[in-house]
Amino acid sequence: VIDDVVVGAGIVGLAHATALAKRGRQVLVVESSPRAEGASIRNFGMVWPIGQPEGVLHQTAMTSRCIWEELAHQSGIPLEPCGSLHLAYHEDELQVLTEYAASQLPSVRRVLAPAEVLLHAPFAVENGLLGGLYSLTEACVEPRTTLWELPPFLSRSMGVEFRFCTTAWRWESGTLHTDTGTFSARRCWVCSGRDARALFPDALPHNQLMPCKLQMMRTAPMQQRIGPMLAAGSTLRHYGCFARCPSLSAVRKRFAEEHPAFDRWGIHVMVSQHASGELTIGDSHEYGDAVSPFDRPEIDALILEYLRSFFNPPELQIAERWHGIYLKHGERPYVTAEPTDDCMVINALGGAGMTLSFGLAEAVVSRALGENDAEL
Numbered sequence: 275v276i277d278d279v280v281v282g283a284g285i286v287g288l289a290h291a292t293a294l295a296k297r298g299r300q301v302l303v304v305e306s307s308p309r310a311e312g313a314s315i316r317n318f319g320m321v322w323p324i325g326q327p328e329g330v331l332h333q334t335a336m337t338s339r340c341i342w343e344e345l346a347h348q349s350g351i352p353l354e355p356c357g358s359l360h361l362a363y364h365e366d367e368l369q370v371l372t373e374y375a376a377s378q379l380p381s382v383r384r385v386l387a388p389a390e391v392l393l394h395a396p397f398a399v400e401n402g403l404l405g406g407l408y409s410l411t412e413a414c415v416e417p418r419t420t421l422w423e424l425p426p427f428l429s430r431s432m433g434v435e436f437r438f439c440t441t442a443w444r445w446e447s448g449t450l451h452t453d454t455g456t457f458s459a460r461r462c463w464v465c466s467g468r469d470a471r472a473l474f475p476d477a478l479p480h481n482q483l484m485p486c487k488l489q490m491m492r493t494a495p496m497q498q499r500i501g502p503m504l505a506a507g508s509t510l511r512h513y514g515c516f517a518r519c520p521s522l523s524a525v526r527k528r529f530a531e532e533h534p535a536f537d538r539w540g541i542h543v544m545v546s547q548h549a550s551g552e553l554t555i556g557d558s559h560e561y562g563d564a565v566s567p568f569d570r571p572e573i574d575a576l577i578l579e580y581l582r583s584f585f586n587p588p589e590l591q592i593a594e595r596w597h598g599i600y601l602k603h604g605e606r607p608y609v610t611a612e613p614t615d616d617c618m619v620i621n622a623l624g625g626a627g628m629t630l631s632f633g634l635a636e637a638v639v640s641r642a643l644g645e646n647d648a649e650l
């Protein structure tokens with residue numbers, strides 16, 4: 275009998291496997307695909323603490339950031355500590371950034387004047403630029419290579435076992451039943467992403483969980499580096515960290531008038547660059563079970579048009595397009611459930627799984643193993 279079996283080799287499953295194996299436990303991960311293919315390989319690879327509201331969530335994101343750094347250092351998986359820049363082209367946007375920065379340590383996050391922005395971000399559009407919020411805490415990974423290289427690294431360095439092409443059906447009395455056989459373990463950790471109904475269908479509050487579909491694009495490799503990951507006014511409407519800024523309502527109102535399709539399709543635009551040079555660009559947010567499985571070219575066109583208003587690289591040739599789907603709770607940043615004494619379900623990290631997973635896994639594991647009784 276091993277100590278732990280983890281269902282799902284997305285970032286949430288890998289983070290829990292890491293937290294458990296670090297404690298000297300014997301861990302098996304089962305994954306239904308030949309390699310992870312869910313939300314975790316379809317994202318920007320942004321480790322984005324700035325997006326989290328101050329307090330526990332921001333702290334969880336910063337813990338994740340440290341664990342990412344440790345893992346990158348030990349495994350050789352590239353992690354770019356490039357930081358982030360939110361660019362302002364309207365007075366109301368600059369006002370939000372200034373209000374936000376007032377509560378931050380200036381050595382970590384501060385508003386830069388246009389000339390300084392351009393020193394950090396050589397491809398930021400200069401025309402109309404009023405300033406930018408520069409933050410040092412964000413980092414970028416390439417999600418595909420990271421998710422595919424972490425399993426062999428965890429096997430080599432911590433003895434974690436992986437069974438791919440193995441779908442879990444049921445956890446009962448210390449046994450995980452799968453389509454390739456049964457596995458006995460002391461505990462089960464279910465990190466199944468959007469397929470949350472397969473195991474313990476009643477464990478999660480499904481009436482409060484919504485799938486969200488996001489359209490994404492990627493360019494061919496670009497030789498030059500873009501500097502920090504970039505966002506602009508549209509993103510201020512998206513992340514909880516800006517919610518307390520009094521001027522945000524003016525930004526929201528202007529976007530609703532100037533870009534009604536942005537609210538319709540949940541568009542806000544960001545760009546990251548991976549170690550190999552490709553730019554990942556997105557995204558949109560369509561909520562609900564009835565969302566089309568097919569992508570909408572008009573959404574991609576809107577994203578690219580807005581991107582060009584703040585980012586002007588020598589070339590912007592789209593090489594790939596795809597969409598990803600995650601689960602999101604109406605009010606909570608993630609959901610955990612304990613359907614039996616020996617099983618935890620962890621899901622619905624929404625758009626912040628790359629940012630929160632490692633820190634959350636530390637908190638979930640240490641509480642479940644009785645190391646502390648902190649609330650999740």
Ligand SMILES: Cc1cc2nc3c(=O)[nH]c(=O)nc-3n(C[C@H](O)[C@H](O)[C@H](O)COP(=O)(O)OP(=O)(O)OC[C@H]3O[C@@H](n4cnc5c(N)ncnc54)[C@H](O)[C@@H]3O)c2cc1C
Pocket residue numbers: 281282283284285286287304305306307309310311312313314315316317318319320321322440441442443465466467468469472473488489490556557597598599600621622623624625626627628629630
């Ligand atoms: C387009 C997009 C962009 C995003 N950008 C970012 C970003 O830049 N930064 C950030 O922090 N977050 C981002 N996110 C959010 C982040 O990607 C998700 O929160 C995270 O990937 C969710 O991870 P997961 O492990 O829960 O799900 P998944 O990655 O979907 O993994 C679940 C895994 O479980 C497996 N599985 C399911 N059921 C079973 C079963 N019964 N048996 C065996 N295996 C099973 C599945 O095959 C899958 O591999 C983005 C998401 C999307 C879609």
